[in-house]
Amino acid sequence: MLGVGIIGVSPVRGWAATAHIPALRALPNYEIRALSAHTAESARTAGEVFGVRAVFWDHEQLVSQPDIDVVAVTVRAPLHRELVSAALAAGKAVYCEWPLGRDLDDARAMAALAAERGVRTVVGLQARQAPAVGSVQQLLSDGYVGEVLSTTMVGLSVAGDVVGRPNAYMLDEANGANVLTIAFGHSVDLLNHVLGEFADVSAVKDLRRPLITIEETGEQIVKTAPDQIAAIGTLTSGATASVHIREAVAGGTGFLWEINGTDGTLRITADEAQPQIFPLTVAGAQGRNEPAELAVPAALTRRWPALTGLAGAPADNVGRAYAAFAADIDDGTHTVPDFADAVRRHKVIAAIERSAASGERVKV
Helix, strand or coil: CEEEEEECCCCCCCHHHHHHHHHHHHCCCEEEEEEECCCHHHHHHHHHHHCCCEEECCHHHHHCCCCCCEEEECCCHHHHHHHHHHHHHCCCEEEECCCCCCCHHHHHHHHHHHHHHCCCEEECCHHHHCHHHHHHHHHHHCCCCCCEEEEEEEEEECCCCEECHHHHHHHCHHHCCCCHHHHHHHHHHHHHHHHCCEEEEEEEEECCCCEEEECCCCCEEECCCCCEEEEEEEECCCCEEEEEEEECCCCCCCEEEEEEECCEEEEEEECCCCCCCCCCEEEEEECCCCCEECCCCHHHHCCCHHHHHHCCCCHHHHHHHHHHHHHHHHHCCCCCCCHHHHHHHHHHHHHHHHHHHHCCCEEC
C-alpha cells in the first residue's frame, strides 16, 4: 500500500478534487494519507470533505510525514519547483502535474535533483496512458499505415474570450501555464511519444486576442500569453510533422490528429486539444478507403479493472498513470513519463520559442 500526500487541494474545485482523489480512491494499492492547502481553514475543510485526517497548510510538514510514500503536487505551475524540490529532498517519490516547471531550467533542476536523490517520479502527461493511444501504437507496430510519411495535428483550447477567475493566472506568459505549455504540450507529447522526437522545427507564436474577460466580474485583463502556436518540423524518423494549436476562437475542430503512411491513415479525434482529459476516438483507412472507427482492444480498456467506473472521466487517465506507476515500482519498470521525459518535452517548447523569436528553423 502506497501512502499519498497531495499538495494543493481545494475543497470546492481544482484538479486534485476532479482527478487525483477519485483516481486514488479507485485503486486498491493507494491510500490518501495527507492533504495540504494554502490556508489552515481551506486545509481543514478539504480534510472534512474528502475524509482525510492529516491536513497541513505548510508543505514541509506534509513531505516530512513518515507514512507518505508519494507526494502529488497539483498546484499552479509557478510553484512546482519549490514544492517538488522539498518533496524530493525528503526522499519521497513525486507525481507532479504538467508542465513540470515554468520553463526548461525549472524542469532540468527538478530532474537533476530527482536523479541525485534516486527517487522515482511521474509527470502528469497522462494522455500517454489512454487506451486509444495504446491502440494506435499497436496498429503502427502491426504496419497498418505502412511507413509513416507525415503527421498533422490541429486543436482548439479555450473557445471564446472569457476565462474564470481561478484560471486568470494563465493569461500571464511568465507563469508558464498557457496554450503553448498545456494544450500544445499535452498534444505534442502524444505525437512525440508515438512517432518519435523532433529533429528540427520552425514555429510561429502569436497573440491574436490580447483582451480577455473575467467571467465572474466582467473585468477585461490584458493577456500576454500566446493564443496561436503553429509548428512544422522533421521527426528523427524523417517524417514531416505539423501542429497548430489555437485558442480564443468561436469554434471549429476540437482535436484532430492524422498519421499518414504509405499504406494507410490513422485519424485520432477528441472534443478539445486536451487529450489527457477528453476521450479519444481512433479511425483508420487503408489504401483509398474512407476512415472508419476502429475499436480499441478490450485488453487495453480493461487493463486496470478497478478504474472501470472512471471511464471517460478526467480521472481515468490519471488513474491509469497511478496504476502503472505502482506496477513500475513493483516490477522495476519505466512505463509512465518521469521528470526526464518532462525535460524532453520542455526542450520542444523551448525550441518552439527560439524559432518563433528568431524566425528561423532550429534544432530541438
